[in-house]
Amino acid sequence: MDISDFDRSRIYLSWEVDGKFHSDGREVALLEYIYNRPDIDQLRGNPQRVLQAIDDFARSVTGLINIGETKGAVVTKLIANHKPDTILELGGYVGYSAIMFGDALRRAGGKQYHSVEKSPLFAAVAASLVDLAGLRDVVSITVGTGAEGIQRLYHSGVLKSQLAMAFFDHHKPSYTPDLKRCERLGLVGPGTVLVADNMILPGNPPYAEWVRASVAEKRELDRDSEEKGNPNLQYRSRSIKSWEPSGHEDALEITECVGVEA
Numbered sequence: 001m002d003i004s005d006f007d008r009s010r011i012y013l014s015w016e017v018d019g020k021f022h023s024d025g026r027e028v029a030l031l032e033y034i035y036n037r038p039d040i041d042q043l044r045g046n047p048q049r050v051l052q053a054i055d056d057f058a059r060s061v062t063g064l065i066n067i068g069e070t071k072g073a074v075v076t077k078l079i080a081n082h083k084p085d086t087i088l089e090l091g092g093y094v095g096y097s098a099i100m101f102g103d104a105l106r107r108a109g110g111k112q113y114h115s116v117e118k119s120p121l122f123a124a125v126a127a128s129l130v131d132l133a134g135l136r137d138v139v140s141i142t143v144g145t146g147a148e149g150i151q152r153l154y155h156s157g158v159l160k161s162q163l164a165m166a167f168f169d170h171h172k173p174s175y176t177p178d179l180k181r182c183e184r185l186g187l188v189g190p191g192t193v194l195v196a197d198n199m200i201l202p203g204n205p206p207y208a209e210w211v212r213a214s215v216a217e218k219r220e221l222d223r224d225s226e227e228k229g230n231p232n233l234q235y236r237s238r239s240i241k242s243w244e245p246s247g248h249e250d251a252l253e254i255t256e257c258v259g260v261e262a
């Protein structure tokens with residue numbers, strides 16, 4: 001993908017305002033902006049219009065740390081092709097990706113999109129926007145860190161078998177331990193597709209190393225690691241270059257579990 005593929009007329013305003021990237025009141029301002037729009041009734045039950053309204057805010061008021069349209073379209077296409085029944089998301093922010101991918105999951109015949117978000121405030125904003133978009137039956141939001149969310153969803157029986165897809169978009173150093181936790185619990189197996197955001201901006205060398213390694217290499221890595229995964233899972237991984245809504249280059253890592261070595 002080339003920068004010419006990025007439509008610069010659709011660029012978000014800067015994420016950074018006075019040294020802050022979020023949590024300066026912009027998330028509540030987003031909610032007020034959306035519910036005060038004259039076209040609010042046309043947004044009800046319409047995920048695409050809710051996404052457009054979030055994009056409008058990020059283009060005219062303050063930038064937001066959403067995945068955005070360009071990278072989002074890569075994942076939406078993947079969902080249409082793989083038709084997952086369940087997706088686990090770590091890092092929900094104000095619900096942009098949960099609305100975009102929850103809608104794609106529903107259109108592909110899937111059932112549940114579980115979004116885990118550490119901030120109770122962001123999770124509350126996301127819950128309101130998911131409800132507005134008419135996706136309450138599909139998207140559930142769990143407040144907690146990735147590790148807490150995985151444990152709670154697993155022990156309550158909500159996640160009881162292999163995940164069809166997982167989307168990592170939270171605390172960058174937690175991608176690898178949270179993936180390994182999923183592996184240990186048997187939530188990753190042949191057919192599971194893992195999608196990791198921000199592989200260039202800011203990058204995530206430990207995660208890239210783990211998902212691109214052979215079984216033999218992972219056995220070595222796991223031996224020296226406090227956080228054990230399942231090194232016997234065979235992964236096929238590729239990097240897809242794309243663009244942040246701010247116009248910065250980024251990449252998604254898309255990893256498919258293709259088997260288990262005895």
Ligand SMILES: C[S@@+](CC[C@H](N)C(=O)[O-])C[C@H]1O[C@@H](n2cnc3c(N)ncnc32)[C@H](O)[C@@H]1O
Nearest residue numbers: 066067091092093096097118145146169170171
């Ligand atoms: C880049 S944003 C997610 C954007 C969202 N996926 C989207 O595209 O609309 C990262 C989010 O991860 C959350 N977060 C940070 N550390 C976390 C953790 N350990 N577990 C879960 N969420 C976390 C932050 O509060 C923030 O909302």
